[in-house]
Every structure is written in structure tokens, then in C-alpha cells.
Amino acid sequence: MKVSLNWLRDLIDVPETPEELSREYIRTGTEVEAIDTVGEAFEHVVTAQVVSKEPHPDSDHMWVTMVDVGRFNLGEDGEPAPLQIVCGAQNFEAGDHIVTALVGAKLPGGIKIKKSKLRGVVSWGMNCSARELGLSGDHSGIMILPEDAPVGVPFAEYHNTADAVLDCEITPNRPDCLSMMGMAVETSAIFDRDTHIELPQIKREDTSVSVDDLVDVRVDDPALCSRYTARVVRGVKIGPSPAWLAERVAAAGMRPINNVVDVTNYVMMLTGQPLHTFDLGKLTERDGRRHVVVRAAHEGEQIVTLDNVERTLSANMCVITDDGNRPVCLAGVMGSLDSEIDETTHDVLLEAACFDSSHISRTSRNLSLISEASIRYERQVDRTRCPEVSRIAAALFEECCGATVVSGAIDVYPVPVEPATIVLRPARACAIAGADIPAAFMATRLTRLGCTVAEQADGALAVTVPTNRPDLEREIDLIEEVVRLWGMDSVPATIPAAKNHIGGLTHDQRLVREVGQILRACGLNETLSYAFAAPDDLTRCGMVDEGRGVPVKIMRPLVAEQSEMRRTLLPGLLTSVAYNEAHGSENVHLYEIGTLFHGRENASLPKERQSVAGVLSGAWGNITWNQKYAPLRFFDGKGIVEELLAQLRVEKVRFRPAEGAGFGFLQPGRGAEVLSGGTVLGWIGEIHPEVRDAFDIALPVVAFELDLDKLLTCAHDQGAYAGFSTYPSVDVDLAIVVDESVTYETLVQRLTSAGGKLLRDVRLFDVYRDEERVGADKKSMAFALTYRADDHTLTSDEVERVHGKLVTKVCRAVGGEVRS
């Protein structure tokens, strides 16, 4: 809403500067986004007088004028005095007073005035038309000022156009503020000051004919239209608006078009009531009258709106029709092209109506068509004022368009509204504000806002609210008015006591943070990916649907690649690996903690689960003078998962070869399921080269994904302290040659169970393969075994006995032999 200070000052005294007014608006809830000083647009534009006018030597329609601009003729840069200006207009003579834009001027339309040569003749400026000055649509010639106009005065000063326009953001609950009258009332409440709003009156009504003789109106569905008033004005002379009207319309941010359109726009900006005008002659006559029918649109019905777009309507939209047939207006949004006022219009049907806000809002949304009218209807228009607004507009048609107002008005008002009365308890207002606000203040300011306030015996205020304030329905709505006018900044700041409440993070919340800390300590960087997914994400990854539910599908996605919700974190992370590779960062170490969405066939809502995943690619770093980093492969990723589980004290951790169709995304032989006892936590492995190809990743990628919810369930807190043995340990090395098929896991299980209580640690320190020395399809696995007792120093006999038994048992169990 653009609020012109000059216009506002017609309605209420505002001695404040634009900045002061803006501060008060912001303080009380009207955001001011900018203050435009209109006079600035007329910098370097001055009043002038034509001294002489000679035909251009090289053109049959241009004139070379010498123009007196008084003290603004500086004689710089070879400027002659008077100023020489080449001019194409035909409507002036020597001696006329005109408006001249000097070199350096920037006109409202964006034209920059420079010294130029027109067909060989130098021109030091431009003689302006009203349109070039943004004052009206008149471009029939340059603007001619009265003979007594001074010469050489800044045009802004002469024209008194110096104005400040506050660009106000009106919140959706305040339709009243989408009007100058509403802003005047708001200003009156802010400053506790009277308004002086004078409205134009119809001077003479043509009683020879009544509006009912010319038009009738039928509203088929009161749910769509709660009030429809119509007037007829005849004999309009379409032409440019008077300057005052064009200025107001321009200040409100609309382009002046012609007197009829400008009047409707002006009245809408003044009152907040959208108006529509029909060319009466373009409506069908039957029985000597025109018949306006307001009805729901037929499904598929079409209308070409004023913006020359054909629009297909649906049944929940409301149309104004010509005798029930042809729609001539998409009610409350935009008129039709074929009923528009044009140069030939003689008689005008003026509509001031009230349409249902939710229907207008839907219509506007569904057609992507927003107009000044729809914005106001969406937020609710005050239906009690339709007749008054219609009168104001008719009076201005009479004044500005030379029209005759036909006597009477049609008023179809199926759903009348009465002002509501709300009880406001001043003590309650103070209790919610946390401030001592006097009841008298509340009464005064609410009255300023247009309420009628009566004090009840119990001290409460009975507040009757104006019908143009649909946001005032409950006591709390009035309390909001009181608090914002009192000033939020004047309320003392306090901190609640929070009695009987304990806060802080829960155990699981702390664990989730710990998971992140551990992964970062392992060298991974946290990243965030979109929770959206492409429909082919799983296929692209070589993953299966099984166990992941059905996809959650977005009805209107922005892009096809984001039309579902993710069921795994892997595609997002692989996309980041590819992104980094493509941008020259080959060493990628990422983890993400995020939500997965597992849709269900017969349920509206999906299961949401928290997941933690990581990717490693490249190396930990580039080679340096003292460090050479190996490429990151399976065991680097596995080590991180092992460390994570160990830090979380997850018990009975196992890694089971990932086999089968469910693991097609992992390179065979380099993938494992991660388990704690019987609970599958997730997987770890190298991404299958084919999947890497699908994501355009050149280097090997190790990845893991674990179910965070399960991980938290399997995590354990630190138990009681366990003492160390103070007795020395004995280390024995053992290399066993076994078949390739014997896994490390099997060997360690055998060693551990065979070693009994005394065996405290088993550490694999070498795996050796050599066809000649070890044998084909065999490997030698070398372990460092640590023996120790808690209560005595082991003797060498003891160790030999236990170790001997262990060797025998293990070799027998795995079919291995000791390598000497």
C-alpha cells in the first residue's frame, strides 16, 4: 500500500516528517519498506517560456525552439541563453509557458536527458508532455502552463508535487489499511488525533429516469456475493483526468489511464472498496433493460480478461454475467475484455459489490491472477459501505467525466452484517501484556480506531467494533490493538520463572551429538543433502525397494529429480562425491545425519527414521613432505564404523559379508552388513563400480549407512570401573597357515575360546600369501597373543601349557598348521 503524505494530509493533520511518521507506523505494526520522495523525480525539470519557434531546417515536423529557463541557464558547456531545444510537438506557440527538462534530468519513465543532436541541430533539453512527467496519460502534446506561471522555477515547487510516498506492507489481517481512509483512521489512533475526511457529493441526480428502469441485478448464490450495488452514469466523456486525480492515482502506484478508470482506481485507493465499471452499451438489452446476473461459473466456461488472456473457469469461481449468459467479469478479480470501457463508451454501469473472500482467494490462486481488487476481496471488504462508495464514485464521474448520474441505486443485499460487540477486560489485557496499561488509554485508542466503547459496571469495556475490521472478533484481538498502540517496546522485559520445569537434552539427544563428534574426530565432515529423491534413485544406486517401504510422492514437485522423499542417504552423498570430484576436490570425507521416509501402502503418513551415513573417497590428504596417504578403501571405512560402535559401547559387533540382491550397490567381496548381536544396524562397503559410473565418480568410494534409531538402542553407557592386573603379561606370536576360506572372524573366535581366561588379547599383525612357502589357496595369519593372570605372575610352564593346548585345538578346528 503506497501512502502519499500529501493525500494523507487531506484526511488528517500530519505535522510529522515522513521519517517520523514511518517510525510510528513501524512501531505500531505497519511495516514501511521505503519512503519515495516524489519531488526528486523532477530534479532538473523547470518551468519555462518559449521565446521563439522556428521550423527545423531538416525536418518537416520538428521545431527548433529557444526556451527561457531563467536562472537555470548556466551557460556551461556552450549552452546558449535562451536554451536551444529541438521539439517535435505541434500544440504550442512562442510565448507559451511550458515545462522543460534540462540536461541531467531523469524523468519518471526512465528517460535520461542528455545534450544531443537531432538531425544536425543541437538540443539542450526536452519540452515535456504530461505523460513524460508521469502526471497523466495525456501525450497529445507538450504540457502548456497558464500564462501567469513563473519562469525558471523548479517544476516540483511550481506544481506542488513535492510528496513523500510511504511504501507500506499491510499484514493480511488488516484489509482496512489497504485504503487511504483506513490509513487515516490508523494514523488517528497512533497519534490520538482527529481525522477530517470530506467525501465528494453528487451535485445533481437525473430524476427523469431511475436506475431500475435501465438495469436489474440478480444474485444467484449469496454465499458467493453478499452484496451487489449498481449505479448508472450517462454521457461520460472519456479523456485525461484532471491533474489532481492523475497525481493521486500515480502516487498510489498506479498509472493514470483515463478519467473513468482513474476515478474507480482513486475511489478504491481512498475507501478500500474495489469498483468495476461496465460499458452499459456492451450489455445485452432485453425488455428495455440490461440484466446483471451474479452466478457461479460453469465448469470449463471461458472468459477473455482485460489483460487479453483467455481463462478457463471452474465451478467454484464467481462471474458477473450479461443476462446470465456471457460472463463479463470474473467477479472481484478482473473484467472481461469485451465489456471494457473504451473511447466510445457513453453510459457506464458502476458496480460496488462484496464477494466472498475465500472464493476470490481460490480463484486468484488457481488462475495465477492477482489484481488490486482481488487482493482486497481476499482480505475481506466491508459490505456495509458499498452504497456510500458507489455514491462517491458517481459524484466523481459527475465531476471529472462530465457524466450525469442516473437517480437511484440498485442494492441487492442478501446477507446483512451487524457490528459485533466484544468484552475487553482491562486487567486481562495488562496480564497478557505484562504491563500496566490504563483502561482509559484502551478506551481512547479503540475509539480512535472506530470502535464504540462503553464501560460496564464490572470495569470491563464493551467494545463495538467497526465492520471494516474483520480481524477484531475476540478479546485477544482487542488486546493486540491495545498492546501495539501502547508500544511493545514500552513493555518491561522479564524472564519466566519456569517453576516445576526441568529442561536440557535427553540421553538420546546427547548420544546423537556424540555420534557426530565421533565421526568428526574420525575425520569426516558433516554435510546436508536434500531430503528429496528422484524416482530412479534406488535403481541408480542398485538398491532394492524391499525393506524401504513405498516412496512418499510429492504431488507438484519443483523438478522431477525432487519428486519423492529419500529412503536412503546414499544418493545424496554420492552426488556430493561427484560434485567434489568435478570441482577438483578428490579427497572427500563426508557424513550426514538425516531423516528417511518410508511410505506405507495403506497409510497416509510414512515412517520416518533417522539415519547416519558416510562416504570416503580419495585419500585423507594430498602427499606432503612428511606424509604419504594411502587411497581410502574398505578398511578405512570399516575402521570408522568400528570406532563409532566401540565409542558407543555397542556390544557383540559383527560384520557379515553382504551378499545377495539387496546389496547390488556394493562391490562384491568388499561389503558387509553391520550387526550387534542379532540386530542389523546397516552396512559398510565399497560402492559398486557400475554405481559409481552412474554417478560419474572415478575414484573408489567406501560408504556406510546405519540406522541411527537402532544404533542408539544398542549403545551402552560406561559401566563401573574395571581394575588392571598388576602382574606382568607374556606375549607369544603365533602364525597359522589356513585355507583362504577361513575368515579372520573364525580364527579369532577359535583362538579366544581356546585361550580361556588367561588369553587377554589377540592381535593380527600379518597376513602372508606365497604359493611356494605357504601353499596355493592358503594364507598365513600371524597373531600376537597376550597371556596374563590377575592374581599371580605366570610361569613359563603355565604359558607353554595353555598355549600348546590352544595351538592344538585351533589347528584341529580350522584345519591349519603352525608356520615355523
Added chain:
Amino acid sequence: MFDAVAREQPNSGDPATQGSERHERDNMSILDDLQALENKAKDLIAAADDAAKLDEARIALLGKKGEITALMHMMGKVAPEERPVLGKRANELRRMAEALLKRRGDGLRREAMEALIGAEAVDVTLPGARPTLGHQHLITQISQEIEDVFCAIGYTVEAGPEVETSWYNFTALNAPMDHPSRSARDTFYVVDNAPGSVTHPEEHAAGESDVLLRTQTSGTQIHIMEHQKPPIYAIVPGAVYRPDTADACHLPQFHQVEGLVVDEGITFGDLKGTLDYFAKAMFGPERKTRYRPHFFPFTEPSCELDVSCHVCGGKGCSFCKHSGWIEILGCGMVDPNVLVNCGVDPERYTGFAFGIGVERVAALRYDLPDLRALMTGDMRFLAQF
């Protein structure tokens, strides 16, 4: 060497064969021997140029079979009247040898250490061997910082579903059925696999359904009030979704932290005190705050909170669009309708709520030129924070 020294011993003969008539000559010869031994010890120790040689010298002189040890042993066989002189002299010799050995040993150790230090000196400007540590994502950092600020004043941290129903996301929050934010242009609706099965089914226009991606964390207010009785002091960090094409200032998925307080006697002043504390904790103790009345369907009175601009200190600059203020969050007193929707008596309980845009805080703090950088997983970006 040991053998060689041993062989040079002049008095290695069997003491039993020595006669008393030889005492005079013997005494003289012992004194001479002592002198010779002293000279020899000095030479030997001085000649030892490393720890091993010095140890050999020590063994040759003072070892079990060392020459000075042997000399000391001989003292028992010397005539008693001569013992004091010879004994004293022998002891002097031993002490001298010990002292020389120690001095020489200390010297050698010092030399060795100096040599080592010299050899190990490095160019300390060479880069160190750095462990690889990961970084936390900027958005998580800020979310957790906000969590910590509020946990410190007794708040709990709650969570809610990201796929929501229109009841929780809009209706229960007092948003009118035709509120523009409900349109498919402003909300991602989701295909409903079981239409009408949610707890509060509603009628929807084409392209809309009961199920949606939450457009705000505010819906969690309802979940919290359904499951907890006041007093409630909670914040809810989380991802939210809106159909905005990603550009420098918008992401279709971003993050909010919702705050909710419901208790007896909560006032607008309490909201101010709490958010003043938050603003100073997050943005610095010198920052000023300003509360501007605004409109949200689920709070009343509603307002937006500005903090004074950190670039110009409130004087006005291009960063704050010459206002001196920067908007950081929306807030207000919980609308009584919302309390009623959750079965909370608005006459007994009042409350306030607020919503903080995490990306906005990040952009303000670090002057991020393009929010999309938050979502690419670019290592160069992640490693900065």
C-alpha cells in the same frame, strides 16, 4: 684390553711368597706403582672418547679385577705401620679415578647430547603432521548453539514429523482454510495413500491433500501440547519445506527452530525478556532489540524481532537497508484458539512462541552470498566452518 691391563700389573705374584725383608723396597715400589697407576689412569680416562671406551677404562681401573681394585686389596698385606700412608694414598688414587671418570662421563654425555641436538635440528617452519579432523555443518552448528542457549534456561528439545497433516501444519495453528500459504504454490502436498485416514481429515482443492511436507516447525507446538501438560518450555529444531526454486536467497528445504512456552502467568514481557536474552547470546551483548507488531495466524499479539545492525551498529548502512535493524525472527503470544485446539485452557494458561530461521542466522553471521552452497557437500565450503 682388560687382560692386557691385568698382565701389566707389576704385583700380580702370590702375596704369600713375599718376605718381610723386602718391606722397605716393596713400600717404595708400591708408592712408585701408585704414581704410575695414577698417571696411567689419567691417560686412560682422557683417551676414552666415547661412552664404551670410558666404561672399559672404568672396568680396567675400578672393576672387580681392576688395577686400583687390586691395589686396594693389597693394602691388607702391607705392614700395619705403613698402612695409614699407603692406604691414604691408595684411597686418594681411587677417589681421583672416580672423579675423573665421572667428569669424563659427564663431558661425553654432554657432547653426545649436543651432537644429537645438532643433528636433530629441523626447519621449524616446515608444515607439521596434522591429524584429519572433520567439521560440523554450519546449519547444525547454529541449531545446536540455539539449543544450548535455550537448554541453559531450562528448555527441552523436541522433534516432530517432517511429513505432516494439514491439520497440524495449518488448521490447528488457526490458519483459515483459504489462507494463501495453504496453496500448492506455497506448500508441497504429498500423495495420500489412504485418503481420509488421518486424525483430522479435511477437504482440499485440486493438487492438495491432507498430507504435506511441513512448511514450518510450528506444527510441533500442537504435538507437544497434545503430549505434555504445561508447564512447557520447549524448542524444536528441524527441516521444513516450501516450493521455492533454489536460488541465492531461497532453498526448497531449510531449517527452523521453533520455540514454545505455555505456563501460568506468561506475559508478553516474558517473551521479550526471553528473546532479548537469546538475541544477546547469539549475536552479542551489545546488540539492541526492537519488537515490531506483525501478523501470524497462530500468535496474538504477534511481532517480528529485529536486532541492531552489526555492520553499522544501528546507524544505517546498505547491509540493513539503511534502517539500522535486521529482522531475525517472528514471535508472539500463543493464540487462544491454538491452546483450545490442544485442550489447554486459555484462561488459566498463556504462552508465547517464536520461530528462528537457521539459514538466515547463518547468512547474517557469515555473510553467505549463496545459500545453495549449504547443500552441495562441497569440501571447500564445509572445511571453512
